[in-house]
Amino acid sequence: MIHFEQVSVQYHDAAAPVLGGLDLTVPEGELCLVVGPSGVGKSTLLGAVNGLVPHFTGGVLHGRVTVDGRDTREHRPRELADLVGMVGQDPVAHFVTDNVEDELAYGMESLGIAPEVMRRRVEDTLDLLGLAELRDRALSTLSGGQQQRVAIGSVLTSHPKVLVLDEPTSALDPGAAEEVLAVLQRLVHDLGTTVLMTEHRLERVVQYADRVLLLTPDGPARFGDPAELMALSPVYPPVVGLGRAAGWSPLPLSVRDARRRAAPLRAALEGRTPPVVPPVTTEPVAVVSRLTLKRGPNPVLRGVELALRPGEITALMGRNGAGKSTLLGALAGLYKPDSGTISAAGLTPHRSRPKELIRRVGLVPQEPRDLLYAETVTAECAGADHDSGTPPGSCRALVARLLPGIDDTLHPRDLSEGQRLTLALAVVLTTRPDLILLDEPTRGLDYAAKARLVTVLRELAADGHAVLLATHDVELAAELAHRTVILAEGEIVADGPSAEVVVSSPVFAPQVAKVLAPLPWLTVTQVSDALRTPA
Amino acid sequence: MPTPNRTRQPRPVRSTRSAIGPRHLHPGAWWLWAIGLGAAASRTTNPLLLLLIVAVSGYVVAARRSTEPWARSYTAFVKVALAVLGIRLLFTVFLGSGVGGTHVLFTLPQLPLPDWAQGVRIGGAVTLEGLLYSLYQSLRLATLLICVGAANALANPARLLRALPGALYEAGVAAVVALTFSPNLVADVQRIRSARRLRGRSDKGLRSLLSVGLPVLESALERSVSLAATMDSRGFGRTADLPRRVARSIGALTLTGLLAVCVACYGLLTEGTVRWALPVLLIGLAALGAGLLLGSRRSVRTRYRPDPWAWREWLVAGSGLAVAGLLIWLSGRDPAAFNPPAVPPTVPELPLLPALAVLLGLLPAFVAPAPPRPGAPK
Numbered sequence: 001m002i003h004f005e006q007v008s009v010q011y012h013d014a015a016a017p018v019l020g021g022l023d024l025t026v027p028e029g030e031l032c033l034v035v036g037p038s039g040v041g042k043s044t045l046l047g048a049v050n051g052l053v054p055h056f057t058g059g060v061l062h063g064r065v066t067v068d069g070r071d072t073r074e075h076r077p078r079e080l081a082d083l084v085g086m087v088g089q090d091p092v093a094h095f096v097t098d099n100v101e102d103e104l105a106y107g108m109e110s111l112g113i114a115p116e117v118m119r120r121r122v123e124d125t126l127d128l129l130g131l132a133e134l135r136d137r138a139l140s141t142l143s144g145g146q147q148q149r150v151a152i153g154s155v156l157t158s159h160p161k162v163l164v165l166d167e168p169t170s171a172l173d174p175g176a177a178e179e180v181l182a183v184l185q186r187l188v189h190d191l192g193t194t195v196l197m198t199e200h201r202l203e204r205v206v207q208y209a210d211r212v213l214l215l216t217p218d219g220p221a222r223f224g225d226p227a228e229l230m231a232l233s234p235v236y237p238p239v240v241g242l243g244r245a246a247g248w249s250p251l252p253l254s255v256r257d258a259r260r261r262a263a264p265l266r267a268a269l270e271g272r273t274p275p276v277v278p279p280v281t282t283e284p285v286a287v288v289s290r291l292t293l294k295r296g297p298n299p300v301l302r303g304v305e306l307a308l309r310p311g312e313i314t315a316l317m318g319r320n321g322a323g324k325s326t327l328l329g330a331l332a333g334l335y336k337p338d339s340g341t342i343s344a345a346g347l348t349p350h351r352s353r354p355k356e357l358i359r360r361v362g363l364v365p366q367e368p369r370d371l372l373y374a375e376t377v378t379a380e381c382a383g384a385d386h387d388s389g390t391p392p393g394s395c396r397a398l399v400a401r402l403l404p405g406i407d408d409t410l411h412p413r414d415l416s417e418g419q420r421l422t423l424a425l426a427v428v429l430t431t432r433p434d435l436i437l438l439d440e441p442t443r444g445l446d447y448a449a450k451a452r453l454v455t456v457l458r459e460l461a462a463d464g465h466a467v468l469l470a471t472h473d474v475e476l477a478a479e480l481a482h483r484t485v486i487l488a489e490g491e492i493v494a495d496g497p498s499a500e501v502v503v504s505s506p507v508f509a510p511q512v513a514k515v516l517a518p519l520p521w522l523t524v525t526q527v528s529d530a531l532r533t534p535a
Numbered sequence: 536m537p538t539p540n541r542t543r544q545p546r547p548v549r550s551t552r553s554a555i556g557p558r559h560l561h562p563g564a565w566w567l568w569a570i571g572l573g574a575a576a577s578r579t580t581n582p583l584l585l586l587l588i589v590a591v592s593g594y595v596v597a598a599r600r601s602t603e604p605w606a607r608s609y610t611a612f613v614k615v616a617l618a619v620l621g622i623r624l625l626f627t628v629f630l631g632s633g634v635g636g637t638h639v640l641f642t643l644p645q646l647p648l649p650d651w652a653q654g655v656r657i658g659g660a661v662t663l664e665g666l667l668y669s670l671y672q673s674l675r676l677a678t679l680l681i682c683v684g685a686a687n688a689l690a691n692p693a694r695l696l697r698a699l700p701g702a703l704y705e706a707g708v709a710a711v712v713a714l715t716f717s718p719n720l721v722a723d724v725q726r727i728r729s730a731r732r733l734r735g736r737s738d739k740g741l742r743s744l745l746s747v748g749l750p751v752l753e754s755a756l757e758r759s760v761s762l763a764a765t766m767d768s769r770g771f772g773r774t775a776d777l778p779r780r781v782a783r784s785i786g787a788l789t790l791t792g793l794l795a796v797c798v799a800c801y802g803l804l805t806e807g808t809v810r811w812a813l814p815v816l817l818i819g820l821a822a823l824g825a826g827l828l829l830g831s832r833r834s835v836r837t838r839y840r841p842d843p844w845a846w847r848e849w850l851v852a853g854s855g856l857a858v859a860g861l862l863i864w865l866s867g868r869d870p871a872a873f874n875p876p877a878v879p880p881t882v883p884e885l886p887l888l889p890a891l892a893v894l895l896g897l898l899p900a901f902v903a904p905a906p907p908r909p910g911a912p913k
Contacts, residue, residue, distance in 0.1 A: 050768050081770030093761045096769070097711075098693055105839030110770035112835035119840065136907060138603060155769065334729045358735035370730035373750065387735045427734070 001162060001194045002026040002049055007063035009044050009053060018044045021063070022221055024213065028161070029192040031184065031208055033199065033226070035233055036215035038416050038446045042198040045215075046164050049196060050084035051077045068161055082111050085155025089167040089444075091147040092139075100142075100150055101126075101135045107158045121157045129153045129183055144320035145176025149183060156187070163187065165197035169204055170443055173319045173472045174507050177204050184208065200446055203237035203475060203511055206230065207254035227251045235447045238475055238511040241524035245531060258515040265527075269519055274526040277482055279497060280312035285434045285466045286331060286361075291340035293323075293330055300326045302490040303340070308435060308466040313457060315481035315498065316470040317508055323490040324470035325366065328437045331468070332363035345434040358388060362433035366440045368424035372412040377423065380412060388431040398426040402456055418449030425456070436460060438469040442476055454480050478502055478510035478522040498522070554845040557907040559601070562690030563698055564848040565899075568595075569686035571855025572896050575862040576678040577804060579873040580671040583885040584893060585678045591896040592685040599899060600688050601906035612684020616677035623673035627665055631656045634878055636664030668877035698842065702785070702830025708771070712762065719758065723751045775835050782833070788826030795819025847902050854898035861892035 004024040008017040018041035026032045034042050047053035051072035054061045065072045068083055077086075085107075088094055097103045104125055108118045126132040129149045134142065139150065148168060155163065165184075169177035185208055187193040199205045206212070212226045214233050222229055227250040230240045239258050243251040246265050252258035284307035293301040300323045308314060316324050329335050330342060333349030342349055345360035365371065374380040381395035388394075399406065402422045412420060421441060428436070438457075442450050457480060461467055471477060477484055477498060484501040486494040486508065494501045499520055502508045513522050521527050552558060569592070576588050593609075600606040629643070639660045646657040693714060696707035727747040731737075766772075796819040802812030865888055866873045872886035 052764055052768060056764050056767060077764075077768040078770050078773050081768060081773075084768070086765070086768045088761070088765070090761075093758065094765045096708075096762070096766055096771075098691075102697075102839070107769040109836050109839055110773060112773070112837050115837055115839065118837065122839070158770070329729070332733060334732060354732045354737060355735045358733065363733050365726075365730060365733065367726075370727055370750070371733060373734075373746075384734070431735075 001028040001068060002196065003064075003066045004045075004048070005064045005066075007048065007061065007065055009041070009048065009059050009061050011057075011059040017062075019048075019215075019221075024221070024223060026194060026196060026211070028194055029188065030210040031188045031195045031197070032211045032213060033197055033202075033205060033209035034213045034215065035198075035202065035206075035229070035235060037217065037235060037448055038418065040215040040217055042215060043166060045213075046086075046166050046196065046198060048072065049162065049164050050080045050086050051075060052086070078110075081107060081160075082158050083160055084162045084164060085152075085158065085160035086164045087148075087151045087155055087166070087168060089170055091144075091151035094151045094154070095139050095147075098140070099136065099138050100131060103139060103150055103154045104157050107154060111158055113158075118157075121159070125153045125157050128156070128186070130179075143176065144172050145179045148172060148176070148180050152180070152183060160193070162194045162196065165195065167199055167444070168197060170200055171320075174204075174474060176320060177201070181205065181208060200444065201473070202235065203239065206237055206240070207257075209253075226253055238524050239515065242512055242515060242527060245524055245528040255511055255514045258511075262515050266516055266519060269516065269521065269527070269530060272530060274499075274521050274530065277497070277499075280309045280482060282309045282311055284308060285310050286342070286344040288327075288331070288342050289340055291327075291330065291342060292338050293326060293335055294338050295326060295335070299338070300490050301330070304487075304490070304492055306485065306492065306495075308468055310434065310464045310466050311461055312483060313461045313467040313469070313481045315477035315484045316468060316487060317472070317474070317477060317484060318487035320472075322487045324487055325439055327487070328363055328439050328468065328470055331435065331437055332361050333357050334363075355387075355389075358428075358433065359431045360433055361435045361437065362428035362431065363437040364421070364424050364428050364439065364441065366443070368421045369413065371424045371427055372420070375411055376409050377406060377412065377415075378408045380423065380427065384427040384430045390430055395426060395430040398429055399423060402426050402452075416449075417444040418446070418452070421445070421449075421453070422456070429460075433465070435466045435468070438467070440471060441469055442471060442473045450476065474502060474508050475510050475523075477508070478513065479525070484508075551843045552840045554843045554847070557905045559694065559842060559906055560599075560690070560851060560899075560903050561698070561842040561844050561848045562692075562695035564844070564851040564903075565690035566686045566695060567852035568855030568896070568899055569682045569689075571852075571857070571859040572685075572893075573679050573682035574804070574859035575893065575896075576675060576682065578862050578866045579889075580675055581873055581875055581883050581886070582671060582674050583883055584873070584889055585674050587885075587890060587893050588678055588896070589681050591893060592682055594897060595900045595903075596685050596688050599903045599906065602908060603691065605691050606688050609684050609688035612680055612687065616680040616684075619680065620670075620673045620677050623669050623676075624666065627669040628661050629657060631659055631661075632665035632669055634662075634665050634668040636662030636878060636880075638663035638880060640666070663880050664878045667880055671875070671877060694842070697838075700827040700831055701834040701836055702789070702827045704834055704836060705772075708766075712759075716755070716759075720751065720755055723754050727751055727754075773835050774833055777833050781829060785826050785830045785833075788822050789830065790826075792819050792821070792823030792826055796823060847904060850902045851899040854895050858892055858896045861895070862889055865889050865892065 004022050007022045008020050010017040034045060036042055044053050047057060048065050049067060055076050070080060095103055096106050101122060104122045105118055126135055131149060131153060134146060169180055184195060188195055206226055209226045212229045214222045214229045230236050230251050239255060240251050242258060248261055252261060286308040288304055288306040291301055291304040292299055318324055330337060331344055331349060333352060336350045347357060347360055349357060372380055374383050381399060384395040385392050403419055412423060441453060457467055481498045484498040485492055499522055502510060503513045510522055512524055572588055572592055576585055596609050639662055642660045643658040645659040648655060693711045696711050699707040724747055727750050795815050799812045799816035799819055875881060875883035
C-alpha cells in the first residue's frame, strides 16, 4: 500500500539528510508502528506519505514515495486527501470548523462528495467512533480523548485507505488513550485500513502493532515483527524490559502475554518485597487547605487538602481537565483561590510579588517554550540570572550540569523537546526554589530524555527540594514518585505512597504491577535488581 | 473532475437539515431581519421609535438565542452602543455642538484659543438643544450597533459564512479562520503573561503587555502554518479547471455587481429618495448573482446538510424587511414625526403607525423555531 524507494530528505539548513535511503513497503491492512528516539526523522517519514514533505515543508526528497500507486511527486497533499488521512499530535490544531458534525463533513465537502453520501457517512462515523451523543457539541467543549476521536473521524469520513497518525495518544490520559486505540484497532480489523503511526508511549501501542519500523540514528532502518525488533530496540516499554530481565523469548508485548509467562517469575519473587522507600516525614514546605477555585462559572478545584514535604516527589494524576494544571497554577500564584488558603514556603502565592515568589516556588508549565524569550541559550541564562538576582553564570552552570554539551548559540525553539524542557527547568532552578512544580514534563520525551529527567528530579529531591509533578505517565509515577495523588473533578480521591495508590487502580497501575499482581513490584529496575541478588 | 465517490442516490434521501423540530433558523434570515430593523432605525432620529426598535430586538434575542458562546455577544454590543452614546455626549459637553440654542443648562470655564483655531471650542455654555441633538444622532448609531449585535447573537457568523455561494467559499474560510483566531490570541496573551510571572517579572502594566507581543505573534504564526498544513492534507483548494474566458467574465461580473450594489445602497439610504437607486440595485444584484453562479463552477465542493429555507425563514426575513419598507414609506409621508426638532426642544411624540410597524419585528420571537439545546435528550 505504501512504498518508499531509496527515500532520503534533505532540509535546506541541515547538515545531513534525514532518512538515509529508506526502503519500505507497508502491506495493505496492517498497523505499522514507527519506533525510534527523538530526531531520527519519524515525523518526516509520516509527512512524506501524504506529500506534506516536501510540498509543504520545503526541502528536497530523493527517491520515490508511492501510495496505492500514486506518486507523491506528481500529487500534492490535497490530491491525496481521498487516499491518506493525516492526524497530528494536537487535535485542536487539526480542527477547521467549530462543531463535531461539521468537522466530520469538512473533508468530504472539499472532495465534492454527493450530499446524500456525506449524510450517510457522517452517521456511520458517529457510530463507529462512539460520537453520536456529541454530534451537536462545540469542539472546544470536548475532552482530550473525544477531540482526538473527532480528529480521527474527520479524516475517516473521506474513506482513506491509509491513516497516518503522529503521536495520537501522547497528550491523553490513560483512559482516553485506550478509547483512541480501541478505535484504531477496530479500523484495522473491520475496515482493513492501513495505519502508520508513531508513539513515544510504546507501552500503550506496541501490542497492537503488526509490524514495527525501527529507526536508529546510526545504522540501517529495520522493518519486521514487533517482538523480534523489541529485542534490539534502544526504546522499549516496561513489559519488554521485564521480558528481557527475565530472559523470555519471544518477548511479550502485552500485559496478557507477559502474565501467561510470568508464573515462574512470580514464584521466584514470592515472599520477597521490593526495597521499601521510607515515607518522608519532614515538616511540610507547602500546605494547601480547603482550596476551592473557580475558572469561569464552574469550580475546578473543590476543597483540596495537600501538604508537600521537602525531599519528597509527589505525582499528581487524573483525567484531562481534572484540575491538575489549575492546582499547580494556584501554588505558583497564577490564580486567586475563591476560598481556602495556600501557604508555600511561608508565602501566600497570589499575594506575593513575582520576584519574591520565584525564590520559593518554581513552575515549569506544560509548554516549556512559554518560559523562554531570548534568542540564544546564553541570553536565556543571562536573563534568568538577571530576573532572579543570582550572580551571573549561575544558570549557565546549571545548564552545563543538566544538558552537557549543548550549543550555546542555538535558539531555544531549535532545541529538541527534551532539551527545551531541561533548559526551562534550569531557568526555574536558578533561584533554587524550595518547591518545584512540573506540568506534564514527559510529553513528547523519548525514553532517553525521560531517564535523564528522572535522574535530575531524584537529585533535586535528595537536595531537599519538594517536587510536585502533574503527569499522565503511570510508568514515570511508579518509578519516580514517593507519593501519588489522584485528582478527579477537582477533588482528591486518593493520596498515599505510590506503591499503594497505583497498584490499587486498574487505570493507573504500571505494566509491571499488572503482570506481577498481586505482588507489590512496580518497576523493571526493582525486579531485575531482585533477580540479580538471590534471596 | 468527477471523483469516484460521487454516486447518485435515489431522490428521497434528504440532504438539507430537517425543518421540523428545534433547529437553528437559517442565518441569512436572521441577518435580513436585523438589517431590516437597522435600515428602519437609519431613517429616524425619534428616540421613542429608536428605543422601541432596541426593545424589539432585545425581546427577540432573549426569546430565541441559543446557549452557544456567540449568543452572549448581544450584551457586548449593547455595552459598545452605550459607550458610543456616552462618548458622543461627553464630546458635546466639552467641545460644544454645531447646534445653537438658548436653553443653557450650565457653563463650563472656556479655554481661550488663538485665532487660527476658529470654530473649535473647549468648554463654554452647554445647551439643552445641543445635548438633545447629539443624543438623537448617537442613539441612532447605537440602535444600528444593537441590531448588528442581535444578528450576531442569533446566528453564528461562521454558519452564515458556510451559507455563502461556492465562489465566495475561500473568502468565507479565511473569515472563519480569522474569527477563531481572535479567541486563541486572547488565550495566548493570557498564557504568556502568566509565564512572565513565573520568571519573576511583573505581569501587570503596559510594558508587560507589550513584551508578550513577539511570543504571541510567533505562536499565532505557528498555529496558522499547522492549520494550513491540515487543510491542505484534507483536500482544501481542489479546483476544477475552467476556460480562461469564463474565469475572466466571472471577475468582471462580480466586480461590477458589487460596485453597483454599493452605489445603489448609498443612494437608497441618503435623505430624500434618489430615483436611479432602485434600478441600479437590481442590475447590480443580477450581475453579482450571475458572477457567483458561474464562479461556483470552479469549485468541486459540495455542502453537507445546508440549513433549509422554509416558511419560518420567509416570515422572519419578511418581518424585518417589512419594518424597513414601512418605515421608509411612512418617513416620506410624515418627516416631522420621524425627526423631532432639537431646536426648539420639544417632547418627542410616538407616531402611532410607525410604532405599529416596528412591532412587526417581534414576529420572529413567535415564529422562529426554538434553538436546539446541546446535551438535551432527543
